[in-house]
Amino acid sequence: MVALVIILALVVVLLGVLVAGLLRSHADILKALHDLGAGVGDPAGEHLHQGTADRSPTGATSGPLTIGPQLPAERDSSSAPDVAGVTPEGDARAIPVGDGDRFTLLAFLSSGCSTCANFWTAFAAPERLGLPDGVRLVVVTKGPELEIAAEVRGRARVPVVMSTEAWGDYEVPGSPFFVLVDGRSGRRIGEGVASHFPQVADLVRRAQVDAGYPRSTPSTPGQLDNPPGQLDNPPGQLDNPPGGLDGPARERANDLVLRNAGILPGDPSLYPRSLDDVFEPGAERP
Amino acid sequence: MTSVAAHGIGATIPSGFEGRIFVRPRVGDEQPYPVAHFATFPLPDQVGDFGGGAVNLMGPTDIFAVLFEYGPESLATKLFARMGMPRTLTTGDFRPYVLRRGLGGQSGTQWFFTESGRPFTFYAVLGSHARRGSLVPKVNALLAGITVNAGVNPTAPTGGSPPWN
Numbered sequence: 001m002v003a004l005v006i007i008l009a010l011v012v013v014l015l016g017v018l019v020a021g022l023l024r025s026h027a028d029i030l031k032a033l034h035d036l037g038a039g040v041g042d043p044a045g046e047h048l049h050q051g052t053a054d055r056s057p058t059g060a061t062s063g064p065l066t067i068g069p070q071l072p073a074e075r076d077s078s079s080a081p082d083v084a085g086v087t088p089e090g091d092a093r094a095i096p097v098g099d100g101d102r103f104t105l106l107a108f109l110s111s112g113c114s115t116c117a118n119f120w121t122a123f124a125a126p127e128r129l130g131l132p133d134g135v136r137l138v139v140v141t142k143g144p145e146l147e148i149a150a151e152v153r154g155r156a157r158v159p160v161v162m163s164t165e166a167w168g169d170y171e172v173p174g175s176p177f178f179v180l181v182d183g184r185s186g187r188r189i190g191e192g193v194a195s196h197f198p199q200v201a202d203l204v205r206r207a208q209v210d211a212g213y214p215r216s217t218p219s220t221p222g223q224l225d226n227p228p229g230q231l232d233n234p235p236g237q238l239d240n241p242p243g244g245l246d247g248p249a250r251e252r253a254n255d256l257v258l259r260n261a262g263i264l265p266g267d268p269s270l271y272p273r274s275l276d277d278v279f280e281p282g283a284e285r286p
Numbered sequence: 287m288t289s290v291a292a293h294g295i296g297a298t299i300p301s302g303f304e305g306r307i308f309v310r311p312r313v314g315d316e317q318p319y320p321v322a323h324f325a326t327f328p329l330p331d332q333v334g335d336f337g338g339g340a341v342n343l344m345g346p347t348d349i350f351a352v353l354f355e356y357g358p359e360s361l362a363t364k365l366f367a368r369m370g371m372p373r374t375l376t377t378g379d380f381r382p383y384v385l386r387r388g389l390g391g392q393s394g395t396q397w398f399f400t401e402s403g404r405p406f407t408f409y410a411v412l413g414s415h416a417r418r419g420s421l422v423p424k425v426n427a428l429l430a431g432i433t434v435n436a437g438v439n440p441t442a443p444t445g446g447s448p449p450w451n
Contacts, residue, residue, distance in 0.1 A: 091306060100327070
């Protein structure tokens with residue numbers, strides 16, 4: 001009888017330890033959920049991501065989660081810090097981009113990527129680029145510690161700044177990469193990759209109109225690489241209002257540009273399946 | 287604000303200013319020395335040492351400034367007797383007739399001095415003399431961020447056409 005009582009007592013103790021372990025595990029899971037911003041209760045003041053997600057009175061969260069170190073307070077995904085570094089000749093140069101009543105187009109290039117060669121060639125004759133008035137083109141390569149200055153020296157007749165810091169500031173994933181900054185707002189209003197400069201120039205023109213600037217013509221009409229009228233639109237089709245196109249009008253304008261480029265509904269380029277479908281062979285990838 | 291430095295000259299550039307510090311390519315036996323250009327408007331690729339090709343592009347709220355170094359033969363001459371760069375200018379220092387290129391409405395100032403054992407001139411142009419009250423503080427903010435190191439030998443590219451930068 002005594003032995004039975006002892007065995008039962010041991011079983012009870014064992015079960016108690018098991019339950020305590022389960023409760024501890026459950027608490028760890030809840031704490032982890034709180035840290036991810038998806039928990040219940042009020043975790044304010046004890047979490048890494050305080051301030052990055054809005055919390056409703058019911059405890060539900062919304063808004064972006066921050067992964068990794070937080071950006072400085074003055075920086076976010078559309079901020080446009082000035083570009084400063086050295087030139088391929090070894091001089092110093094700083095260019096403000098978020099200031100004034102103009103656009104700055106930053107072209108992040110490298111000497112080694114094959115796709116960049118198109119742009120280096122194009123930038124040797126900037127008067128033929130077809131950029132709208134009021135847009136300043138600046139080439140940014142990585143700094144001399146990561147880029148060969150002699151390889152980029154004299155290749156472009158536009159300002160060239162070598163600055164690894166700028167690549168970090170603008171979170172450049174690879175080259176070629178373009179960023180358009182609106183000096184009036186001091187913000188990035190467009191960024192992405194392209195394989196030929198006429199694509200970039202056309203996007204700049206659109207962004208300029210969307211930002212409320214009067215529509216301008218290329219600095220050298222008729223000298224675009226595209227056939228005349230290829231990127232122009234039927235009269236009135238893209239006579240955008242001051243606030244830019246929106247809704248169905250914007251969709252129609254996009255469709256028109258795609259059709260002019262020979263990209264029709266169902267075109268495989270609209271449905272990339274891998275990075276090979278997005279980047280040209282030889283282009284640097286993120 | 288951004289910082290640049292080259293050829294023994296450093297500058298913490300106030301917001302809205304563009305800057306470059308360079309040495310022109312050597313031509314023949316000429317010995318070029320460092321030049322620093324600062325402007326509140328996009329500087330063209332080819333600009334004269336004292337703003338030729340740039341001052342004509344200025345708007346009324348623009349500023350163009352040059353820090354130009356001379357050779358060591360200028361040291362200890364009366365022109366460069368002033369020791370130290372001027373750091374605080376007043377509206378009275380700018381005059382419409384102190385301009386390398388007299389453009390209507392503009393005004394300028396020029397100072398010769400020796401800084402860290404190197405002879406310099408600082409020349410600044412305001413886009414509008416009438417607006418000097420709001421522009422001179424910006425020039426002073428620029429001056430506050432310029433530093434000069436002693437004993438730097440300029441290294442100039444030789445031959446060829448001037449660089450686009």
